[in-house]
Amino acid sequence: MKLVLASGSPRRKELLGQLGFLSTNNTAPFEFEILAADIDESHQAGESATDFVVRLAKEKALAGLALYGEAKNAVVLGSDTIVVQGDTILGKPTDAANAAEILASLSGKRHQVMTAVALTDGCKTISRLVTTQVQFCTLTQADILAYIATGEPMDKAGAYGIQGLGGNFVEAIEGSYSAVVGLPLVETRALLCEMQVL
Numbered sequence: 001m002k003l004v005l006a007s008g009s010p011r012r013k014e015l016l017g018q019l020g021f022l023s024t025n026n027t028a029p030f031e032f033e034i035l036a037a038d039i040d041e042s043h044q045a046g047e048s049a050t051d052f053v054v055r056l057a058k059e060k061a062l063a064g065l066a067l068y069g070e071a072k073n074a075v076v077l078g079s080d081t082i083v084v085q086g087d088t089i090l091g092k093p094t095d096a097a098n099a100a101e102i103l104a105s106l107s108g109k110r111h112q113v114m115t116a117v118a119l120t121d122g123c124k125t126i127s128r129l130v131t132t133q134v135q136f137c138t139l140t141q142a143d144i145l146a147y148i149a150t151g152e153p154m155d156k157a158g159a160y161g162i163q164g165l166g167g168n169f170v171e172a173i174e175g176s177y178s179a180v181v182g183l184p185l186v187e188t189r190a191l192l193c194e195m196q197v198l
Contacts, residue, residue, distance in 0.1 A: 001121075002074040003197050006064025008036035011163060012079055015183040019198065030198075037063035037078065049084045049114060054129055056080035057116035061125065070122045075195050078118045081182050083158025085111040090158045099148050102159040106169075108138035111158070115179040119191045126194060128187040132175030134162070139169060 005016055013034060020030030039059045043052055060078030068074050083090040085105060093099035111134055118127035152166060153159035160166030162173075162180045178185040192198040 001195075001197060002072060003032040003192075004064055004068050004074050004076045005032050005034045006037040006060045006067075006076050006078045007034070009182055011161075011182045015178055015181060015185060016077070016188070018185065019189055019192065032077075033068070035064060035067055037061075037067055039063050041080075043089060049082060049089055049112075050129055050131075052089065053080050053082045053114045054116040054118070054127055057118040057127055058120070058125055061118040061120040065120055065122055075119055075121045075192075075197050077188070077191075078120075079115060079183055079188075081113060081115040081157050081179075083111055083113055085109070092155055092157055093153060093159045096148050096154075099153045099159040100144050103139060103144045103147065103153065103169075106136045106139075106158065106160070107144075108136060110135045113158070113175075113180045115176075115182065115184055117184060117188050117191060119195050119197075121195065124195070126191055128184070128191060130176050130179040130184040130187055132173055132177075132180050134170060134180060135172040136169050137171045143169070 037060050041056055057078045057080045061076045064076040064078055090102050093102055113132045113134055116127055116129045150165055152161055152164050162170055176184045
């Protein structure tokens, strides 16, 4: 059975590749194909943050399966990550000014990073949600402007990447580091085993 990652994220590709050494199938190397599945990522009125991120992961997996072709005997993995502060979902910044607003709101405070991962073969869809608590140190305006100037925040939910320069601002985490990066390894492995991919 072929595994397909429905994401163009290099971080998710790298993390998924790390699971290869755990494969119990010694007759074939652990391989997966990659395709980017475009879906509408709009938040629906009244939808909780947890329901939102799980729905997006499932929709990405199903869209990936539709793109790949259901007749090809594949299992497709979709994943999505959101940053939540209080009742507010912090998406990718729309511009530098918005990135500055987001980073200022995270400064010195605690927020949640929610990552959902879903697998589907067209008949069965399973998913897991992982929530990690992240504490930011206090940022100066100079810190924020210097970080934005690197360009790193612009394509990241919550305007930072923990695995990159944004890791300089993370004082502590409670939960899964790999989930904050974009793919929770323990939970993804469990799903792959359940679908008999690993």
